[in-house]
Amino acid sequence: xxxxxxxxxxxxxxxxxxxxxxxxxxxxxxxxxxxxxxxxxxxxxxxxxxxxxxxxxxxxxxxxxxxxxxxxxxxxxxxxxxxxxxxxxxxxxxxxxxxxxxxxxxxxxxxxxxxxxxxxxxxxxxxxxxxxxxxxxxxxxxxxxxxxxxxxxxxxxxxxxxxxxxxxxxxxxxxxxxxxxxxxxxxxxxxxxxxxxxxxxxxxxxxxxxxxxxxxxxxxxxxxxxxxxxxxxxxxxxxxxxxxxxxxxxxxxxxxxxxxxxxxxxxxxxxxxxxxxxxxxxxxxxxxxxxxxxxxxxxxxxxxxxx
Numbered sequence: 001x002x003x004x005x006x007x008x009x010x011x012x013x014x015x016x017x018x019x020x021x022x023x024x025x026x027x028x029x030x031x032x033x034x035x036x037x038x039x040x041x042x043x044x045x046x047x048x049x050x051x052x053x054x055x056x057x058x059x060x061x062x063x064x065x066x067x068x069x070x071x072x073x074x075x076x077x078x079x080x081x082x083x084x085x086x087x088x089x090x091x092x093x094x095x096x097x098x099x100x101x102x103x104x105x106x107x108x109x110x111x112x113x114x115x116x117x118x119x120x121x122x123x124x125x126x127x128x129x130x131x132x133x134x135x136x137x138x139x140x141x142x143x144x145x146x147x148x149x150x151x152x153x154x155x156x157x158x159x160x161x162x163x164x165x166x167x168x169x170x171x172x173x174x175x176x177x178x179x180x181x182x183x184x185x186x187x188x189x190x191x192x193x194x195x196x197x198x199x200x201x202x203x204x205x206x207x208x209x210x211x212x213x214x215x216x217x218x219x220x221x222x223x224x225x226x227x228x229x230x231x232x233x234x235x236x237x238x239x240x241x242x243x244x245x246x247x248x249x250x251x252x253x254x255x256x257x258x259x260x261x262x263x264x265x266x267x268x269x270x271x272x273x274x275x276x277x278x279x280x281x282x283x284x285x286x287x288x289x290x291x292x293x294x295x296x297x298x299x300x301x302x303x304x305x306x307x
Contacts, residue, residue: 015287020066021066032270069276091274091277092281103247105182111236113190118133118196118197121194137188137191140187145246153253165254181243197224200228205227238290244286262274263275
């Protein structure tokens with residue numbers, strides 16, 4: 001198990017270094033922050049722009065800037081924002097919990113809905129409950145998350161005034177964003193659970209369990225669901241990583257003070273340190289989730305440790 005963990009950890013470190021290097025280089029192709037910061041300041045000379053670049057550390061070679069960033073990463077020092085001068089680590093510390101809470105709430109909604117529906121569809125294969133669930137999942141897949149978010153705001157906030165339209169001031173603010181992301185995730189997860197359960201229910205040990213007189217709930221939830229856990233754990237883990245990367249649109253619609261909103265504002269202002277830090281932190285988290293999925297693999301199925 002130790003060799004398995006070391007191998008996966010080295011792979012994760014390589015991916016993080018590669019991602020940060022590519023992101024650092026790509027961000028610097030988007031434009032010159034000195035020009036953005038000098039707008040509205042009247043006539044600006046090249047000497048003025050050079051002083052601004054020097055004060056921001058942009059006059060250094062790319063590899064020097066990247067090395068400084070990576071050294072600061074170990075101490076969680078991402079520098080200061082170009083726009084406000086605030087420590088980037090402070091901005092990340094304020095935004096990251098909001099994004100994580102929304103992501104976990106969305107995954108919770110999806111798992112709670114998709115597992116029972118997927119199992120119901122599997123045991124009702126070819127019958128009307130299966131058909132209804134599959135049609136609903138297909139409809140859910142066709143909904144763009146931004147459209148569903150806007151519809152929920154129009155319906156629950158503006159028309160019926162049941163929920164606040166934006167912000168993060170209480171538990172009620174989580175409902176619409178979590179439903180928005182959860183419904184989209186559920187549409188895919190239901191089909192995955194159904195497929196995995198259908199394959200598992202055809203196994204010989206399931207027929208033996210039923211022949212022993214075990215109740216259907218024990219057969220389904222203790223034996224069948226446990227043995228199809230590997231593909232489910234894999235997909236849920238990867239899905240959580242993708243959720244962190246794709247949550248920006250939902251955060252913007254609901255004015256959610258998370259990483260997506262922070263990144264969007266940084267793009268508009270060419271705020272290199274903030275944007276670079278946001279992408280790096282999200283990348284590390286996505287790689288970390290994938291690493292945990294690999295570890296879960298090894299714990300669930302010892303055969304995987306030898307690969």
